[in-house]
Amino acid sequence: MRAVIIVSGGFAELGPEGEKRQKLVEEIAKKYGIRVIGPNCIGILDNFSGVDTFFLPEDRLRRPPQGHISIVSQSGALLSMWIDWMAMKGMGIAKAISYGNKMDLDDIDFIDYLAEDPYTKIILLYIEGLKPSRGQAFIEVVRRAISKGKAVIALKGGRTERGFQAAASHTAALASGYEVYQAVFKQAGIIEVDTMEEMFDIAKALLMMPPAKGKRVLILTNAGGEGVLATDYASRLGLEIPVLPQFIREELRSKLPPHVVVSNPIDLTGDTDDERYKIVLETILPKNIVDIVIVIAPPHPPAISGKIVDYVENAYKEFGIPIIAVVTGGYIAEEYIKKFEDRGIPAYQTPERAAKVAAALARFGEILNKFSGKK
């Protein structure tokens, strides 16, 4: 089968005149059995085969390393920026596809393809609107991707009336309002995100951590205020921050200095050393009372030596419960974030971002339970 990518704009996105032009191209393609990506797109980047139709040179747009995230985007420009950002962050990509006006091939075709792609573990979607009456097919392909253990994360453009109008003005006409998409995303098992930042924060964590088995979060901190903020945000996102059972509190009490706040969050306070983190993790994680751990580990306290990174890594390896680290601060915090991530622990600058990621790990756990068939 012959296949073509039409990068040029000047088609349906420009109104009646362009629509006519696109119709003509469509007829020709159909007649000769040619499948088309575009028009009005930047084409594809296949980071394993090396196919790269992005027309910007490396000095304008860097290419990320090989990895397991694939992106399907209605907007070529957004896709370019994300690719460039991922390259800076060293975040690996498998395939990136920009489909523009989707005269022929659309989101559903690409998700269908990525569901089978051995390199793709996470599928990111930027989507303004599906083609009319493709909702059911969309749900089916997303579920198929999920049945292979893949996570599908969507950022929807055109969620408000003005945003919808803006989207309609630069791509083909849109079929439905946001409520319909929310329902479709939910049915399909998609993790919907609110911002770009959240999308990549969650993608990073899903590559490093297994989905959570439930919603119970342990928050461990040496900074009371940051524990409070993490608790607020996690609660609002529907996570539980369970009160620790009496026997565990007693066990912790016996192992920790008396001024440590043995609750949830557990506040190790500013004179903590790395060992207190180890004690808490080794006491609580074997007891099956939490599903996710947020470890708030600013490295500023004088007695923190850095062993905390080993302790967190070991706890994750031993108990298999997903752990997310928060390290707020300047250069020393950035160093610790890098150290955590080199050991496979996703780490973030703020408790709010970590809480959103925790909620996504819980949501992906639910989704897999529901749709993967692996109970």
Added chain:
Amino acid sequence: MRAVIIVSGGFAELGPEGEKRQKLVEEIAKKYGIRVIGPNCIGILDNFSGVDTFFLPEDRLRRPPQGHISIVSQSGALLSMWIDWMAMKGMGIAKAISYGNKMDLDDIDFIDYLAEDPYTKIILLYIEGLKPSRGQAFIEVVRRAISKGKAVIALKGGRTERGFQAAASHTAALASGYEVYQAVFKQAGIIEVDTMEEMFDIAKALLMMPPAKGKRVLILTNAGGEGVLATDYASRLGLEIPVLPQFIREELRSKLPPHVVVSNPIDLTGDTDDERYKIVLETILPKNIVDIVIVIAPPHPPAISGKIVDYVENAYKEFGIPIIAVVTGGYIAEEYIKKFEDRGIPAYQTPERAAKVAAALARFGEILNKFSGKK
């Protein structure tokens, strides 16, 4: 008057035993007329006089340059991390105050002081709870700061039931639920933020840009999808993205290539050069139809040379309407963010962050109108 900072913990935050101890200290202080900051705090950093009681050395906790942001924080640990983060970002600070258990001096005293401080233009608050019956005094001092043109931004810890309990466990007992604080913040003219990131994003913009005179936002982009996302977010935050009047659309049509989307957002499309931004800004800004501009300026398109930074700076200087830049991407985007900020234009990686900042500029305009007396 003698004054003391008590850094030590081991007081009211530890329950009845500690409360007794704190009461004793309080009586002694009162008897001898000693004013106290703390206990259970890290004290103060005065970046102009050089007084610095933070007990962490520079290699653990860097100090930011002199500047015009002051912070009042119930949590010493949070304050430390923020200071360290600001140092990395080169964000200047005037004074930082951690008050811990506020046995004597509290938020209100410090805001009162900062309202008069000539170096302070922005006051950031991390607040878990006011002392009982200090609500009215709080409203008054905040309004006094605002009457001097200062912005007061608050991040509240303990907004949910579990967060509230966590806050209660590490500072003194709290008086009221979150609804009460929301009402107090609103009455006082505080800009309340939802996350740390938002707090600093907004503080940065308020230092660089005047408050907005209204809620009408112009969104200018070369990336359709990013314009859509900015529109969605700005709409949801209560901003208006007005449809441009017919005569302006015609004027723009006559000056721009036919495939440019002349609407709001204006999509200059991926083949844009820097000049198109200039044309739009110079056509629209003199006509008093928008109050804020979000310029989405990813530098990846081949015809973008960098002059856009001059054009945006000039437009701001000439017309005085606040402008916020969005530059999404990797190293080249980071360079452009720096270039914009060196010229006094606040710039962000994502459209969502810029939209939040735009909403804060509009809110601060409203607040000044209402409380500063300068109509």
